[in-house]
Amino acid sequence: MTKNAILSFIVLLALLAPGAAIAHKASVYAFSEAGKIYVEGYFFDGAPCRGCVVEVRGDKGGSVLLEGSTDEQGHLEFEYTGTYPLYFMMAAGQGHAASFLLDEGQEGPVVKDLEDCSRDMEALVDAAVKARLAPLRAEISRLRAASERPGITEIIGGTGYIIGLAGIWLYFRSKKESRD
Amino acid sequence: MHMSEGVLSAPVLGAGAALTVGGLAVGLRFMDNRRVPEVAVVASALFVASLIRFPVGPASVHLTLNGLAGILLGWMAFPAVFVALALQALLFQFGGFTTLGANTTVMALPAVVASYTCRRMLRAGGKTLSIIAGAIAGAIGVAGGVVLIALALVSTEESFKGLSMAFVAVHVPVLAVESAITAIVVAFLWKVKPELLGINGGINGDKGRGGILKSD
CATH class of the missing domain: 2.60.40.1930 (Macroglobulin (MG2) domain)
Structure with a gap:
């Protein structure tokens, strides 16, 4: 009995470990x-x-x-x-x-006349902002996709929930029976 | 089969909730302690099944496995479906809580119909009949669910007719796939563990599952 308890505890710890790594x-x-x-x-x-x-x-x-x-x-x-x-x-x-x-x-940047400069300034700023945003956008779309899709974690969690509910149900049922 | 919040009208939601409460009452009555693990396992399978989606045209659909749930559990499909849907609403925001009653009925009622139709067939016959019974159960499950949803949508609003037709059309491949899958699973269980199908006894046999109404 104790051996089972210890093993279960170790398995539980092992399951929790990857979270810290991520x-x-x-x-x-x-x-x-x-x-x-x-x-x-x-x-x-x-x-x-x-x-x-x-x-x-x-x-x-x-x-x-x-x-x-x-x-x-x-x-x-x-x-x-x-x-x-x-x-x-x-x-x-x-x-x-x-x-x-x-x-x-x-x-x-290439040095140009003052007139061209203001026009180019806008283009430069535009390009700079785009360059900065591009990796962020990619990251966001990746994160959003990942968050919307229920992953293996959620599946295991839900299954565990169901097993837990079944256990609780049986526990209270058996208590009721032992009382009768 | 997961209507989200705010789509269906109040009367439809109310009817769904009432039917679910009734179904749960019957199902829980048949669910004694020995059968709880079986119900839990099927509930887990139902929970996971709706997560596996495959694209059909513009929409994406998922297997329901309610035909299989019906064959295995009979009236106890109501608690199994209810728990699976409730957890999906809770953990993935799939479907909703106000629609829980309607969604449960839509999936569980065809399951019960499938169980009454098919468990007798399974008791009666051999391997071929088991495959046919499985296919029929799968078909009843999907078709029943789709029809009930179409009914719910059209009862909410006449203009939903087009949406209902699209919904039906999109689920035709699901019907085919699920009939095949249910047939395969039922044939396998028939060979490997017929007790689960009510043949040769099993946990309280057919009581509450729509088989021949004799206790084993």
């Missing part, structure tokens, strides 16, 4: 804008990854081209006019790592 999963994304690269690292619960070392390579197995660490807001930026694609790898402590592949970059 909470600390880290994510890094980067985009380039006008000759600079902006890197942002954060954890899945939204907190920024402070002081996390970011390595920039040409591809997954290549040598490190650049290295830096994120600031208090989880950001890192640097000038870059080299080649693409770039592979970013961020170490988030406790063995967690995140990676991101940036396919192509955006070149720096």
Whole structure:
């Protein structure tokens, strides 16, 4: 009897463990804008990854081209006019790592006349906002899809609920019978 | 088979709720302690079944498995369906709480009809008849559910007729698939554990499940 109880407890703990891992999963994304690269690292619960070392390579197995660490807001930026694609790898402590592949970059602004400048300003701002929003949009649509679809967690939860309800029902029934 | 809140009119919801209460009363009367685990397992299956959706044209539909639930549980399909739908409303916001009565009736009533139709067939015959009985149960389950929903929609508002027709059309493939699946499952159970189908006794046999009304 005690052995069963201990085993059940261990199984229960094991089932709860993955939740903690997911909470600390880290994510890094980067985009380039006008000759600079902006890197942002954060954890899945939204907190920024402070002081996390970011390595920039040409591809997954290549040598490190650049290295830096994120600031208090989880950001890192640097000038870059080299080649693409770039592979970013961020170490988030406790063995967690995140990676991101940036396919192509955006070149720096070209100096123009004042008249053209205001028109170009709008275009530049537009492009910059789009660039910043694109990864966020992708993330949002992915999150929304995931949240709307009932996953395996919900299925197991619901089944457990049903088993629990059956157990409670039987418990009260048997109490009633033992009383009669 | 999951009408959301705010679609059906109050009288329809009321009728559904009343029928469900009645069905639950009968079902719970037959559900003694030994049968509770069986009901729980079927409720879990019903709970999961509605989550597996496949696209048909513009809409997406799901299996109901109420024919199978009817064959296995008879009147106890009411508590099983009720619990499955209540949990879906609670955990996934699927369907709704005001519509719980109507949704339960729509799924469970055809299940009971299927059980009365098919359990006798199962008692009577051999393997081929078991397959046919399974297919019929599956068909009654889906067709009954779809017809009841169409009825509920049209009773709410005449203009829902087009929507009802579309609903019926979209569920034709579901009818085919579910008849096949129910037939396969019933044939399998017939071979492997006929007690579940009421053949050779089983937990209180046919009482309350629509088989031959003799206690075993």
